Amino acid sequence: MTPMNLGIDEKLYHYLLRSVEEAPFYTLLGIKLVSIGPGQAVFTMKAQQEHTNSIGLLQGGLISSLADTAMGVALRSLGMNAATVDMSIGFTASARLGDTLRAEGRVVKAGREILFAETRVMAGEQLIAYCKGTFYKIADLDY
Numbered sequence: 546m547t548p549m550n551l552g553i554d555e556k557l558y559h560y561l562l563r564s565v566e567e568a569p570f571y572t573l574l575g576i577k578l579v580s581i582g583p584g585q586a587v588f589t590m591k592a593q594q595e596h597t598n599s600i601g602l603l604q605g606g607l608i609s610s611l612a613d614t615a616m617g618v619a620l621r622s623l624g625m626n627a628a629t630v631d632m633s634i635g636f637t638a639s640a641r642l643g644d645t646l647r648a649e650g651r652v653v654k655a656g657r658e659i660l661f662a663e664t665r666v667m668a669g670e671q672l673i674a675y676c677k678g679t680f681y682k683i684a685d686l687d688y
Contacts, residue, residue: 551582553622560688561621574607576614584652586618592644592668602639608646608666609634612676615650616662620680623652624688627660627680634676640668658682 550558558581565571565578574596579587590611598604613629620627640646646668653661660682666674 548578549580551580551585553581553583554624557622557624557686557688560686561618564621565618570610571614574610576611578618579647581618581622584619584623584655586615586622586650588615588618588648588650590646592640592642592646594642597642603642605634605636608636608640608674609676611646611648612650612664612666612674613678615648615664616652616676616678616680617650619650619652619662620655620660621686623655624686625655625660626683626686628683630659630679630681632676632678634674636674638668638671638673640673644668646673653677 575590577589579589592603596603596607612634646666648664648666650664653663660680662678664676665672
């Protein structure tokens with residue numbers, strides 16, 4: 546299914562779509578883009594056996610990576626590249642194998658150099674993690 550464009554420039558949308566599809570890390574984890582709009586991005590992934598840790602729960606780093614991806618692409622939807630400077634995540638519940646995780650990232654504030662974003666990660670209707678991040682603007686995108 547083609548991800549929805551929720552109002553960003555068509556050229557930027559295709560640039561971001563291509564870059565997400567070509568990212569080896571996203572492919573490795575099974576992260577899929579659902580939609581992208583100005584300052585927002587939604588991704589999903591299915592919780593699978595290879596995503597579990599030694600006690601059979603989904604690895605927290607996996608959920609953190611999904612949250613960071615949603616925030617990063619939400620920032621890129623504003624036409625810039627940024628690097629994560631600081632990120633904190635709180636886990637509110639666990640997901641089950643087979644659950645589809647949904648990460649909804651959004652930009653909270655975009656300054657000249659310092660940017661703030663957040664992601665809510667859901668398993669169905671249940672919030673499983675809340676993440677907030679601080680980012681440093683590297684450059685405007687050349688698309």
